[in-house]
Amino acid sequence: MLEGLSPTALGFFGSLIAGLMTAVGALPVLAGRIPGRATRDMALGFAAGVMLAASFFSLIIPALDAAEISYGAGAIPAAITCVSILIGMAAVHGMNETLPHEHFKLGREGPEAASLRRVWLFIIAITIHNFPEGLAVGVGFGAHGLEGGMPLAIGIGLQNAPEGLAVAVALLGEGYGKRRAWGIAALTGMVEPIGGLIGAGVIVLAQPLLPWGLAFAAGAMLYVISHEIIPETHRSGHQNKATLGLAVGLVVMLFLDVWLA
Numbered sequence: 168m169l170e171g172l173s174p175t176a177l178g179f180f181g182s183l184i185a186g187l188m189t190a191v192g193a194l195p196v197l198a199g200r201i202p203g204r205a206t207r208d209m210a211l212g213f214a215a216g217v218m219l220a221a222s223f224f225s226l227i228i229p230a231l232d233a234a235e236i237s238y239g240a241g242a243i244p245a246a247i248t249c250v251s252i253l254i255g256m257a258a259v260h261g262m263n264e265t266l267p268h269e270h271f272k273l274g275r276e277g278p279e280a281a282s283l284r285r286v287w288l289f290i291i292a293i294t295i296h297n298f299p300e301g302l303a304v305g306v307g308f309g310a311h312g313l314e315g316g317m318p319l320a321i322g323i324g325l326q327n328a329p330e331g332l333a334v335a336v337a338l339l340g341e342g343y344g345k346r347r348a349w350g351i352a353a354l355t356g357m358v359e360p361i362g363g364l365i366g367a368g369v370i371v372l373a374q375p376l377l378p379w380g381l382a383f384a385a386g387a388m389l390y391v392i393s394h395e396i397i398p399e400t401h402r403s404g405h406q407n408k409a410t411l412g413l414a415v416g417l418v419v420m421l422f423l424d425v426w427l428a
Contacts, residue, residue, distance in 0.1 A: 174312055178305035178367025181320035182359045185304055185327055186297070189356030192328030193335035193349045201336055205408050208400040210329030212409035215396040216416025217326040218300070222385040222392075224424045225307060225319045227252070230381035233310070237375065248382045255386025259299055263394065299387030300327070301359030305366025306384045310377050318424040326416065327356055333399075 172180070195201060202210070227248060234244030300323045308316030331352045338348035370380050400409035 174309045174316075174371050175364065175367045177312065177316055178308035178363045179360050181308055181316050182301040182304040182323075182363025182366075185320050185324040185363075186301065186356030186359030187353075188324040188327040189297075189331030189334070190349070190353030192331030193352035195332060196335040196339060196345050196352075197349050199345070201339070202332070204403050205405045207329065207333055207336065208403060208405040209408040209412035211333055211396055211400045212412025213416035213419075214326030214329050214412075215392050215400070215409075216413035216418075217322045217420040218388050218392050218396070218416075219413070220417045220420035220424065221303065221319055221322045222388045224421060225315070225322070226303060226381045226385035226388075229310065229315065230378040230385070233381065234378035237378070244378070247378050251379045251382030252386035252389065255299070255383035255388075256390040257386075258383070259387045259390040260394075297327075297330075297355060297358050298362045299384060299391055301362025302366040303362075303384035303388055304359070305363030305368075306370055306380045307366075308363070309367035309370030310381060318420075321423055322420045323359075325419070327359075331356065 230248045230251065231244050234247045238244055238247070304316060304319045304323055307319040310316075334355055335348040335352040338351055339345070343351070366380065366384065370377055397409075397413075400406065400412075
């Protein structure tokens with residue numbers, strides 16, 4: 168059934184399933200079983216490792232290969248990939264600086280938005296975080312169909328689970344009830360199919376943009392890893408466990424990418 172879908176449809180449904188994993192990951196809050204901070208930091212480290220491996224093995228290397236097909240071996244494919252990575256990082260940085268949002272530990276960032284309720288500031292922050300992930304999944308499906316998108320969808324889905332739990336637990340700490348915290352955490356993953364649809368659609372309609380799109384998605388994810396996830400996992404003194412989680416996530420994603428592709 169999946170083989171009969173267009174790359175654009177695959178990008179949408181693949182990123183939708185990955186986004187729904189935030190709701191699955193947040194389920195423990197409904198049961199009242201919340202892991203300790205060290206476990207949550209290790210899980211977020213795992214998410215960072217998955218994203219790091221996906222950025223290089225599922226996006227950057229295919230971007231170099233795609234650019235070489237059009238421009239041949241040499242400096243041009245490398246330059247296109249490098250520039251696209253920096254553009255992707257700059258795009259997420261621009262959203263981070265422009266949109267009002269709030270981190271769970273650092274507080275409010277971006278321009279003042281006193282009229283926005285606190286919960287929507289949190290949602291905007293997670294939207295900034297999750298959109299590049301959906302974009303990456305969509306680009307993977309749009310570029311190479313099931314073979315290119317499936318490892319990314321599985322990897323992003325795996326790392327969305329601990330992120331969903333982290334969001335729900337943080338909202339509990341802000342005084343929200345269990346059901347509301349779970350609902351908001353689940354909602355944050357729904358931006359991913361939007362990114363997936365955009366990513367797949369652009370690549371399908373404009374194949375020459377393939378290397379640019381792949382590397383752009385990688386740069387966006389790398390910014391999120393460095394600016395959001397790793398600092399969060401190191402803030403409470405559990406950096407050793409977070410690094411262990413990152414190592415495990417990286418090799419798991421590497422294995423999935425080689426096995427499934």
